Amino acid sequence: MNVRMFLGDALVDAVAWDDRGLAYGESLFETMRGHRGRVPWWMAHMVRLRRGAEALAMPLPDAARMQQEAEALLDGGVGVLKLQLTRGGGMRGYAPASDAPPFWMLSRHPLPASVDALDAIWCETRLAAQPRLAGLKHGNRLEQVLAGAEVRAAGVDEGLMRDGEGHAIAATAANLFILADGRWRTPRLQSCGVAGVMREWALGELEADIATLTPEAVETADAVFLCNAVRGILPVRRLGAKAWPQVHPEIRDLQARLARAQPGFDPSQEAS
Amino acid sequence: MNVRMFLGDALVDAVAWDDRGLAYGESLFETMRGHRGRVPWWMAHMVRLRRGAEALAMPLPDAARMQQEAEALLDGGVGVLKLQLTRGGGMRGYAPASDAPPFWMLSRHPLPASVDALDAIWCETRLAAQPRLAGLKHGNRLEQVLAGAEVRAAGVDEGLMRDGEGHAIAATAANLFILADGRWRTPRLQSCGVAGVMREWALGELEADIATLTPEAVETADAVFLCNAVRGILPVRRLGAKAWPQVHPEIRDLQARLARAQPGFDPSQEAS
Numbered sequence: 443m444n445v446r447m448f449l450g451d452a453l454v455d456a457v458a459w460d461d462r463g464l465a466y467g468e469s470l471f472e473t474m475r476g477h478r479g480r481v482p483w484w485m486a487h488m489v490r491l492r493r494g495a496e497a498l499a500m501p502l503p504d505a506a507r508m509q510q511e512a513e514a515l516l517d518g519g520v521g522v523l524k525l526q527l528t529r530g531g532g533m534r535g536y537a538p539a540s541d542a543p544p545f546w547m548l549s550r551h552p553l554p555a556s557v558d559a560l561d562a563i564w565c566e567t568r569l570a571a572q573p574r575l576a577g578l579k580h581g582n583r584l585e586q587v588l589a590g591a592e593v594r595a596a597g598v599d600e601g602l603m604r605d606g607e608g609h610a611i612a613a614t615a616a617n618l619f620i621l622a623d624g625r626w627r628t629p630r631l632q633s634c635g636v637a638g639v640m641r642e643w644a645l646g647e648l649e650a651d652i653a654t655l656t657p658e659a660v661e662t663a664d665a666v667f668l669c670n671a672v673r674g675i676l677p678v679r680r681l682g683a684k685a686w687p688q689v690h691p692e693i694r695d696l697q698a699r700l701a702r703a704q705p706g707f708d709p710s711q712e713a714s
Numbered sequence: 715m716n717v718r719m720f721l722g723d724a725l726v727d728a729v730a731w732d733d734r735g736l737a738y739g740e741s742l743f744e745t746m747r748g749h750r751g752r753v754p755w756w757m758a759h760m761v762r763l764r765r766g767a768e769a770l771a772m773p774l775p776d777a778a779r780m781q782q783e784a785e786a787l788l789d790g791g792v793g794v795l796k797l798q799l800t801r802g803g804g805m806r807g808y809a810p811a812s813d814a815p816p817f818w819m820l821s822r823h824p825l826p827a828s829v830d831a832l833d834a835i836w837c838e839t840r841l842a843a844q845p846r847l848a849g850l851k852h853g854n855r856l857e858q859v860l861a862g863a864e865v866r867a868a869g870v871d872e873g874l875m876r877d878g879e880g881h882a883i884a885a886t887a888a889n890l891f892i893l894a895d896g897r898w899r900t901p902r903l904q905s906c907g908v909a910g911v912m913r914e915w916a917l918g919e920l921e922a923d924i925a926t927l928t929p930e931a932v933e934t935a936d937a938v939f940l941c942n943a944v945r946g947i948l949p950v951r952r953l954g955a956k957a958w959p960q961v962h963p964e965i966r967d968l969q970a971r972l973a974r975a976q977p978g979f980d981p982s983q984e985a986s
Binding site: 447459462463466471528535585 | 857
């Protein structure tokens with residue numbers, strides 16, 4: 443089976459019934475792209491995981507052990523690698539015990555098929571404002587589950603989510619970039635949203651601005667793409683009634699730069 | 715072990731590693747007080763569970779089977795009974811599969827010690843506004859976990875939580891009622907908070923108003939109590955700098971009415 447579970451340093455064979463990730467979503471996760479037995483952006487994922495663990499005052503497993511187990515699971519190949527980390531077992535009651543060893547789990551999944559461009563909708567489900575959790579990839583994901591159901595019902599590839607004030611924040615499982623007036627912009631994530639590893643890379647490559655984005659700004663943009671650390675740079679072809687029939691050359695250029703920086707994102711390399 | 719796990723109709727001996735309750739907090743739960751082998755408010759808990767399942771489009775296990783298993787676990791005795799229900803196993807990705815059988819779990823725990831009155835604080839962690847999830851007892855509870863850590867650090871019994879606009883909503887694990895101008899009031903829960911089974915009972919008994927409550931309204935109230943379906947009616951003795959040294963006679967009266975209506979909440983009955 444392509445999954446390994448641990449409690450602290452020890453390999454275990456099941457999730458504990460009283461796991462606080464299961465009870466309360468008291469967990470963090472990272473979804474990573476593995477390539478030739480390695481996770482090229484391992485360090486960036488670990489930086490975000492550590493930020494989440496600090497915000498939730500959760501203990502972290504040994505960093506070298508996590509990486510060693512991740513690479514063992516990849517076994518020289520490619521795939522999506524998911525790392526889940528929970529508070530571990532605990533009493534009934536919200537206040538966490540500080541002494542439980544963390545539960546963590548690695549699972550390996552097939553790479554998603556590459557696509558040329560995505561069709562998207564605006565989801566009705568909004569992202570609630572919670573500054574203490576904003577930016578983190580934590581396990582409280584009911585908003586994304588509800589929005590994901592909207593996406594599936596609409597028969598499209600992704601859905602853009604707004605905050606309570608109506609500003610565009612992100613897709614259900616990807617960050618959002620738009621090109622307007624010759625500048626790339628991506629939404630502020632102080633109140634909600636996940637600060638993605640690929641967003642971080644694209645911010646630097648594009649010298650993009652972090653801005654408040656209205657839905658109108660997205661719909662009137664010259665180009666729109668979504669991104670995440672598994673699927674790379676994903677041009678948006680359609681958003682509701684609005685269409686961008688041609689992938690913008692600046693998006694093609696960014697994809698090429700990504701494939702050079704990280705060969706794991708080069709579609710021609712996928713089988714290796 | 716005082717726990718039983720099921721996948722649909724079948725008894726299972728472990729939580730699946732790909733359970734969506736574990737991955738995303740895609741779950742619902744009920745925490746109930748068992749008395750003499752029964753859960754007196756079973757039906758009220760099931761009404762709320764059903765409301766949650768509808769909101770999350772989650773399938774429910776057979777109702778008679780859940781009750782039968784709950785009573786088997788109580789084995790004629792008293793205790794806290796926790797029912798957790800998740801979406802079950804699933805693919806990676808937010809959109810839920812519709813065909814997985816639900817995972818559910820019953821666990822029995824000792825009754826908490828009864829207390830005469832509680833000391834509370836105002837928590838800094840706010841409750842985010844999410845109308846699609848408000849009122850439900852779902853498994854996305856990181857806000858309560860963060861607030862619970864504040865309560866523990868302060869060395870008090872409970873913490874009151876406000877929404878993003880600063881209005882008082884609830885305690886971390888209980889609903890809130892205040893007495894002012896001869897009327898009982900409890901906060902509106904359209905945007906956040908859990909609509910408790912005991913809140914429902916107290917609303918009817920007290921002919922209380924559902925209102926927007928400022929922290930000042932709470933602090934200047936003639937009496938304040940918290941309530942939940944495990945611990946009953948809990949007078950607040952202290953809230954930060956404000957104190958109510960004597961339990962208000964109307965709270966004592968409500969406690970007596972509860973003990974008559976549900977002998978499981980009569981402290982003198984606890985051992986039976």
